[in-house]
Amino acid sequence: MTAPVLEIEGLNVVYDTPGGPFHAVRDVSFSLASGERFGLVGESGSGKSTTILALMRMLRSGWVESGKVRLNGRDLLAAPASAFRQLRFAEMSLVPQGAMSSLNPVLRIADQIADIYDDHGIRWRRGEQIEAMRNLLARVGLPPTVLGFYPHQLSGGMKQRVCIAMSIALRPTLILADEPTSALDVMVQKQVLATLGRVQRDLGASVLLIGHDMALMAHFVDRIGVMYQGSLVEMGSVRKIFADPQHAYTRMLIDSLPSFNRTRRRA
Amino acid sequence: MTTALEVSDVDVVFASGIGGRLRNMALRNITMAVGGERSSITAVVGQSGSGKSTLIRLLLGVQAATRGSVSYAGRPLHLMSRKEQMMFRREVQAIFQDPFDVFNPFYRIDHALLAPLRNFGLVASRDEAYAEIEQTLKVVGLEPGQTLGRYPHQLSGGQRQRVMIARALLLDPAIILADEPVSMVDASLRSTILDILYDLYRVKGISLVYVTHDLATAYQVAETIVVLNGGQVMEVGDAEAVIHDPKHPYTQALIAAVPSPDPDIPWNLEADPAEKLHEVDATIEQVLFRVDPLRAIAGPPDRDGEKTTIAKIQQAVSDAQDVAK
Numbered sequence A: 001m002t003a004p005v006l007e008i009e010g011l012n013v014v015y016d017t018p019g020g021p022f023h024a025v026r027d028v029s030f031s032l033a034s035g036e037r038f039g040l041v042g043e044s045g046s047g048k049s050t051t052i053l054a055l056m057r058m059l060r061s062g063w064v065e066s067g068k069v070r071l072n073g074r075d076l077l078a079a080p081a082s083a084f085r086q087l088r089f090a091e092m093s094l095v096p097q098g099a100m101s102s103l104n105p106v107l108r109i110a111d112q113i114a115d116i117y118d119d120h121g122i123r124w125r126r127g128e129q130i131e132a133m134r135n136l137l138a139r140v141g142l143p144p145t146v147l148g149f150y151p152h153q154l155s156g157g158m159k160q161r162v163c164i165a166m167s168i169a170l171r172p173t174l175i176l177a178d179e180p181t182s183a184l185d186v187m188v189q190k191q192v193l194a195t196l197g198r199v200q201r202d203l204g205a206s207v208l209l210i211g212h213d214m215a216l217m218a219h220f221v222d223r224i225g226v227m228y229q230g231s232l233v234e235m236g237s238v239r240k241i242f243a244d245p246q247h248a249y250t251r252m253l254i255d256s257l258p259s260f261n262r263t264r265r266r267a
Numbered sequence B: 001m002t003t004a005l006e007v008s009d010v011d012v013v014f015a016s017g018i019g020g021r022l023r024n025m026a027l028r029n030i031t032m033a034v035g036g037e038r039s040s041i042t043a044v045v046g047q048s049g050s051g052k053s054t055l056i057r058l059l060l061g062v063q064a065a066t067r068g069s070v071s072y073a074g075r076p077l078h079l080m081s082r083k084e085q086m087m088f089r090r091e092v093q094a095i096f097q098d099p100f101d102v103f104n105p106f107y108r109i110d111h112a113l114l115a116p117l118r119n120f121g122l123v124a125s126r127d128e129a130y131a132e133i134e135q136t137l138k139v140v141g142l143e144p145g146q147t148l149g150r151y152p153h154q155l156s157g158g159q160r161q162r163v164m165i166a167r168a169l170l171l172d173p174a175i176i177l178a179d180e181p182v183s184m185v186d187a188s189l190r191s192t193i194l195d196i197l198y199d200l201y202r203v204k205g206i207s208l209v210y211v212t213h214d215l216a217t218a219y220q221v222a223e224t225i226v227v228l229n230g231g232q233v234m235e236v237g238d239a240e241a242v243i244h245d246p247k248h249p250y251t252q253a254l255i256a257a258v259p260s261p262d263p264d265i266p267w268n269l270e271a272d273p274a275e276k277l278h279e280v281d282a283t284i285e286q287v288l289f290r291v292d293p294l295r296a297i298a299g300p301p302d303r304d305g306e307k308t309t310i311a312k313i314q315q316a317v318s319d320a321q322d323v324a325k
């Protein structure tokens, strides 16, 4: 068995709030194998985003109180800032919550992608960079013309694909995706999720997908972790979680799913 | 018997570009009814941009029809007297996707609930208002003591949406128009909110229009489902029939896009639900043809067959339910 891509052990995250320190993530531990898809579910406020923002060193007014995080065997929390910057996008990348609105409105898509290459000091020969960007967009099912567009010229689904393209620009081993489809309608949601699945497979990367829709998770990930009030209360394979949920909250998540076999009418 | 809100052969066109030369038909050939002899609960389903919010705004009287008319209790909205308008604005209430937009962040929740009661002169005193409010909050499953006195940001998205429903209920409406009321609410709380809406229909006889992009939640509550695409109706019919035997490729695509709650039922992620849609061109005019007693699907106007409307199918579905009882 190969070593895990990501290992989190006893992670605790605290925010500074006007009412005093707020313990948002409590003693969370899990790991991701190479090529694995792992889903983190839970209601809003349960600490899902905080967990991955901690990994990305993107916490605002918050800090990691204790815990260990290893990415491909390396101690992530101890890595100096310069080393960490190199690792972002290259080893681990994030499609942030509300990613569509995080695109820079005044930069063409080409320039936003080029920024990632520049940040990592990648030098291209003439014409190579544009070719790389075209290939990148093709991987997420977008035509090369998108490179010349500004974000407002794209639909929600297209913007989300651009965000996925940016996250894989440097072929990371781990993609963190925070509710990448929750602002999209069901049809576009399926297309975007399929895109994420395809690039994950092509790259052989692992994916940590955050969401609150158990049905969607069930059809995408291998294993699910359920967060409740900052703690990881349950973890297991999709089949095991659905067949035999242990925690009352997990049961509620599953029981409340709408189904084409059940309706309030005639109930 | 409730008052009917009726849309008669309406188009809504948005013009843009130089001299308004680009015409975007946000709604086309729409004839439907809300309420009437019997209360109704109708879901309108479609992708983003299909015209759902335009339809809600049309029903609310804040979006003018380019062609056709909208009337309430038999009176065209644009011809109503001030007094009739007052009645319309009280009896027809709306709930929107993000309740946060509706609340003023600087006022306590109480403000959003007191204001409409006062504006319509429905209460004689503050005590009477609070008695009404507390009772209504309980109807939507909120504890008054844990809701009143708080600020909007101190409530969860699901709680805010319930407050919005309570706010509508305080005015004793005949009709509630709900535009994606659960799209921004946690999946686990959606069914609770839909249950509340369904009970308003069943217990209080309030007629509902429920707008969503998700056929699964539409099926939870609606008796009639209307499938909208590019401003036109692709399919309309009894909820059971539309879900379990969809006739139009667009409806089939919407159903294929919904992940089953059973992980063992394959979803086939790689199969693009929109793949079948190359034959669906929403820019060509379509009209509704009845394909069975409780259902109609879109087709070109020159085709043979019985032409019908959403309103007629709604009526047939409603009649069939009376017979079943």
Ligand SMILES: Nc1ncnc2c1ncn2[C@@H]1O[C@H](COP(=O)(O)OP(=O)(O)O)[C@@H](O)[C@H]1O
Binding pocket: A015, A016, A017, A022, A024, A042, A043, A044, A045, A046, A047, A048, A049, A050, A051, A060, A061, A062
């Ligand atoms: N910058 C912040 N300062 C203070 N509290 C925060 C901050 N960000 C998030 N929180 C709180 O931390 C908890 C977890 O939030 P979050 O990780 O965003 O949850 P989720 O992603 O599961 O919805 C919530 O109670 C939230 O209000």
Ligand SMILES: Nc1ncnc2c1ncn2[C@@H]1O[C@H](COP(=O)(O)OP(=O)(O)O)[C@@H](O)[C@H]1O
Binding pocket: B014, B024, B025, B026, B046, B047, B048, B049, B050, B051, B052, B053, B054, B055
């Ligand atoms: N006020 C407006 N001005 C111009 N175009 C509009 C306006 N409102 C909606 N539209 C257009 O009408 C179509 C339907 O939009 P909408 O009713 O918001 O769809 P939905 O709610 O189904 O997403 C879209 O093409 C949209 O761009």
Ligand SMILES: [Mg+2]
Binding pocket: A045, A048, A049, A050, A097, A178
């Ligand atoms: Mg989050």
Ligand SMILES: [Mg+2]
Binding pocket: B052, B053, B054
């Ligand atoms: Mg809308």
